[in-house]
Amino acid sequence: MIEAANPDSFIRIRGVSKHFGDFVAVDDINLDIQKGELFAILGGSGCGKSTLLRMLAGFEEPTSGTMEIDGVDVTRQAPYERPVNMMFQSYAIFPHMNVEKNIAYGLRKERVAANEVDERVSDVIRLVQLDDFRARKPDQLSGGQRQRVALARALIKQPKVLLLDEPLAALDKKLREHTQFELMNIQDELGITFIVVTHDQEEAMTLSTRIAVMDRGRFLQVGPPKEIYEYPKSRFVADFIGTINTFEGRVTSAGDETISVDCPDVGVEVRALCTEDVKVGQDVCVAVRPEKIFISREEPEEDEGVRVRGIVDDLGYLGNLSLYRIHLETGRMIQVSRQNRRRSHKRFVEWDDKVWLSWRPRSAMIIQGDD
Amino acid sequence: MHKGHTWERVITAIPYLWLFLFFLLPFAIILKISLADPVIAQPPFTPMFDEQGNLSVSFDSFIFLLTDKLYAITYFKSVMLAASATMLCLLLGFPMAYGIARSEPTTRSILLLLIVLPFWISFLLRVYAWMGLLNNYGVINNMLMWIGAIDQPIQFMYTDFAMLIGMTYSYLPFMVLPLYATLERMDLDLVDAAQDLGATRTGAFWDITWPLARPGVIAGCLLVFIPAMGEYVIPYLLGGGESLLIGRVLFDEFFVARDWPLASSVAIVLLLILVVPIMLLQRYQARDAENA
Numbered sequence: 235m236i237e238a239a240n241p242d243s244f245i246r247i248r249g250v251s252k253h254f255g256d257f258v259a260v261d262d263i264n265l266d267i268q269k270g271e272l273f274a275i276l277g278g279s280g281c282g283k284s285t286l287l288r289m290l291a292g293f294e295e296p297t298s299g300t301m302e303i304d305g306v307d308v309t310r311q312a313p314y315e316r317p318v319n320m321m322f323q324s325y326a327i328f329p330h331m332n333v334e335k336n337i338a339y340g341l342r343k344e345r346v347a348a349n350e351v352d353e354r355v356s357d358v359i360r361l362v363q364l365d366d367f368r369a370r371k372p373d374q375l376s377g378g379q380r381q382r383v384a385l386a387r388a389l390i391k392q393p394k395v396l397l398l399d400e401p402l403a404a405l406d407k408k409l410r411e412h413t414q415f416e417l418m419n420i421q422d423e424l425g426i427t428f429i430v431v432t433h434d435q436e437e438a439m440t441l442s443t444r445i446a447v448m449d450r451g452r453f454l455q456v457g458p459p460k461e462i463y464e465y466p467k468s469r470f471v472a473d474f475i476g477t478i479n480t481f482e483g484r485v486t487s488a489g490d491e492t493i494s495v496d497c498p499d500v501g502v503e504v505r506a507l508c509t510e511d512v513k514v515g516q517d518v519c520v521a522v523r524p525e526k527i528f529i530s531r532e533e534p535e536e537d538e539g540v541r542v543r544g545i546v547d548d549l550g551y552l553g554n555l556s557l558y559r560i561h562l563e564t565g566r567m568i569q570v571s572r573q574n575r576r577r578s579h580k581r582f583v584e585w586d587d588k589v590w591l592s593w594r595p596r597s598a599m600i601i602q603g604d605d
Numbered sequence: 606m607h608k609g610h611t612w613e614r615v616i617t618a619i620p621y622l623w624l625f626l627f628f629l630l631p632f633a634i635i636l637k638i639s640l641a642d643p644v645i646a647q648p649p650f651t652p653m654f655d656e657q658g659n660l661s662v663s664f665d666s667f668i669f670l671l672t673d674k675l676y677a678i679t680y681f682k683s684v685m686l687a688a689s690a691t692m693l694c695l696l697l698g699f700p701m702a703y704g705i706a707r708s709e710p711t712t713r714s715i716l717l718l719l720i721v722l723p724f725w726i727s728f729l730l731r732v733y734a735w736m737g738l739l740n741n742y743g744v745i746n747n748m749l750m751w752i753g754a755i756d757q758p759i760q761f762m763y764t765d766f767a768m769l770i771g772m773t774y775s776y777l778p779f780m781v782l783p784l785y786a787t788l789e790r791m792d793l794d795l796v797d798a799a800q801d802l803g804a805t806r807t808g809a810f811w812d813i814t815w816p817l818a819r820p821g822v823i824a825g826c827l828l829v830f831i832p833a834m835g836e837y838v839i840p841y842l843l844g845g846g847e848s849l850l851i852g853r854v855l856f857d858e859f860f861v862a863r864d865w866p867l868a869s870s871v872a873i874v875l876l877l878i879l880v881v882p883i884m885l886l887q888r889y890q891a892r893d894a895e896n897a
Contacts, residue, residue, distance in 0.1 A: 293801075312800070326794035328812075
């Protein structure tokens, strides 16, 4: 998929690796990003995502490979020569300068005329709604305000690419949601290509047009959020994004669109939609997201999907959703979530209730391979 | 609550009491002596109030101090030497502190230990060791003659150069440690951010690292300049008999000439010379903090 990407894409990363001694932080990454995209690199700590970002910014030099931005090879360019700006996770706001001077710094370094600096600073300050804080020192700002200063400072040079390192990690939940949409609006308005590095799947899902899931220096899967969530190519990706129930099994029959898998953990034969090439007798993994499993007290009507019985082991009320852990007769525990559509004092099911679980063939995904 | 309050007061009072007992009170005594006349008696100065209870104050010592050129020259020379040593310490100490602050944590603790290690040996011994190095037939001269760079020993000892080396060597740790403390605290992302926004490496240093290191620079300079100004041992051992620095003069007036009023006034003028620049610096810093 990566090899087949558009040859005249905006950012082209070809075979980029970074070694620190024996440790391979980034391992032969190929990536194409289009102009105006909001691209997220998602991975756990130490997966190499920050190193990749720092190489794009020019703080680290790749051990091998090339990076092009808008047709120019920037691999060996110094940070100050690149048409790229970065918003640091720590925000890295200069503590000895006030908000205005922080934001103007990039233009001053470019030797932009004073009146133009004033104008552009005012514009960008308006954009991030910091008008009342122009003269404040960084230590007089809240976390959210500091985040805006960092954003404004990175945007003012009108970079071709804006790199954001965990842009929302330091904000509290309410502010995150707000800022998330604000970031998307700003990106939409300015048309700058954003590359976000994050460990937070929710942040990646809501912000980005495409996500690359990274582990141990490699991209495991690159695609739109929906594809990553609904069609993960590996167990790691399926597990990393959201919650999932996975069952090992062996294929017993393979039709054109649906296959049957014998999963000892479930206790019944599982039918699943599968367009990929799967052979009878092959070992596969069947995976179902908790929200795709129906939970009911009565036996559901006969259909093509899976129906199993279980006992409620644990339940959690989250307000909008309830989470259930259901103990199957095989001994296997399954996670199920259910929206709380009805307003009620009574619980839908109680601990130790006997329930039925069911899901449609379309809801189950087949994952091949071990990683 | 109330009890906690009294305790707080007691604890904050301790440093004030300390300063009162060991700084303000001795200072008042010195000031009092400086306003007396020398006599050959015990103590060797006139009392502040005579037998009739009249106040007897004399500014003779200060007037003598201001009219005799020797003192002005000595003060000037001491300031110049202390300032040169401070500059040299800063030039050597900044890269050292920077290197230590940016090194790996394991090497960092070793390097810091090495900075502090000389303190395990007596200050006097270390200055003596420099005599052995700088002598006409000391290690440095012998080495230079052996490799054939010179055929006559160079006169290092008993020169200003020797004193400068001695002071720089002795006070370098006092420069490195506060500089290290400020540089180590600094967020490295700040330098990256400056470079990201268009600054070169040197540009980022002057825009970010240097201003943020300034409290450490000021602390280090004061820690070097103040003791270097009143230094007695180094001029005595490395500077020889002719090098008159203010520490020497002070000692001689007290113990050789036994002119306590004059010695006291020398000490007070020295204190003024030190206090005025410190106060200016502090005002500058306070204004800096407001403006930037």
